[in-house]
Amino acid sequence: MTLAAYACDPVDSRGRRYAQAPAITRSEYQRDRDRIVHSSAFRRLVYKTQVFLNHEGDLFRTRLTHSLEVAQLGRSIARSLQLNEDLVEAIALAHDLGHTPFGHAGQDALNDCMAAYGGFEHNRQSLRVVDKLEQRYPQFDGLNLTFETREGILKHCSQANAQAIEKREPGGVGQRFLNLTQPSLEAQLCNLADEIAYNSHDLDDGVRSGLITLDQLQEVALFDDFRRQALAEFPHLQNKAQGRRLLYDALRRMLSAQVEDVIAATTTALQVTAPISADAVRQSAPLVQFSAEMRAKSQALKVFLLRCLYRHPQVMHAMGQAQQVVRSLFVAYLASPQEMAESFTTRSKVAGDAPNAVNAGARVVADYIAGMTDRFAVREHERLMGLKPLSAIAGLE
Numbered sequence: 001m002t003l004a005a006y007a008c009d010p011v012d013s014r015g016r017r018y019a020q021a022p023a024i025t026r027s028e029y030q031r032d033r034d035r036i037v038h039s040s041a042f043r044r045l046v047y048k049t050q051v052f053l054n055h056e057g058d059l060f061r062t063r064l065t066h067s068l069e070v071a072q073l074g075r076s077i078a079r080s081l082q083l084n085e086d087l088v089e090a091i092a093l094a095h096d097l098g099h100t101p102f103g104h105a106g107q108d109a110l111n112d113c114m115a116a117y118g119g120f121e122h123n124r125q126s127l128r129v130v131d132k133l134e135q136r137y138p139q140f141d142g143l144n145l146t147f148e149t150r151e152g153i154l155k156h157c158s159q160a161n162a163q164a165i166e167k168r169e170p171g172g173v174g175q176r177f178l179n180l181t182q183p184s185l186e187a188q189l190c191n192l193a194d195e196i197a198y199n200s201h202d203l204d205d206g207v208r209s210g211l212i213t214l215d216q217l218q219e220v221a222l223f224d225d226f227r228r229q230a231l232a233e234f235p236h237l238q239n240k241a242q243g244r245r246l247l248y249d250a251l252r253r254m255l256s257a258q259v260e261d262v263i264a265a266t267t268t269a270l271q272v273t274a275p276i277s278a279d280a281v282r283q284s285a286p287l288v289q290f291s292a293e294m295r296a297k298s299q300a301l302k303v304f305l306l307r308c309l310y311r312h313p314q315v316m317h318a319m320g321q322a323q324q325v326v327r328s329l330f331v332a333y334l335a336s337p338q339e340m341a342e343s344f345t346t347r348s349k350v351a352g353d354a355p356n357a358v359n360a361g362a363r364v365v366a367d368y369i370a371g372m373t374d375r376f377a378v379r380e381h382e383r384l385m386g387l388k389p390l391s392a393i394a395g396l397e
């Protein structure tokens, strides 16, 4: 694979926080990818909600299948742009490791619970997972990933968190949020691949669930253009019984068009800016992008999904219950840390001696809850509260 001058080359990596001898048969980014795939946090993604609660159907996306789709789209675009596919794959597979159970509803609830203790951000949490929470090596906490993978994982970060990271790791992955520079092209690409993936699979899952209909999608230009194209080429898809094939054919065309658009628009931006290295990319404006037309269409699709799917009463109801689970668990563990798994109870005791013991104790609880799968959170809620209001939503009845 020939890399462009502006791609991240593992030979030039800024390295790992703890020095390790190079692997004989793998590049440093392949090695990062392998460490992520073997992590416990990665395996838990299979039981974490993307939009629909994990139990609601076996065919809905979970955080794991979402991450695989992001990796697939990202790699395919990376190859066309001569970027580093291995790095894109590592970032894509790790980008959601810090997500709480119950999707964004869970993250919002945990952020509310943590408001007085420094807040909770899932991107920051993904970094905590790979830097600290995974315990697999004798000589250090975390997975000891390269700077470039960690840079990509920390997609967003508040100023306060960036300052805290910068204090511990001067010139590290927090710095760009303070001096407002960009991450590598591989990291930029993962952000856009994430958006392309969820816009498309949430439409698919939305239709599968029956909460949105194919007819409703006629108001979404990005989808409808390709629905018409599919019908023009395959008129028999008009038949209602062929609805699913029509949906898939339109989604396939929509995905291809977005991938081709990103490649074309980014190629143009790269020609104009002509960065001579990965570091020159970091000093430039964002370069991985949609064309203006595709950006507007993608935005309109997001607005539709927000209105018709993410805020659908049925989704909101399930998410409201899920938030209650997170809040109750937080209160319960904060009051009784011994109810957590042993390693977290131990951490909680150690936190009690920290200079800022209250915040440190709450952080242990947040780490514990954030690491839970949907179903484990529901079971813990039942065990601690003696209530079963959520058995139905977890499919445990």
Ligand code: MG
Pocket (backbone or CB within 6 Å): 066, 095, 096, 194
């Ligand atoms: Mg994602």
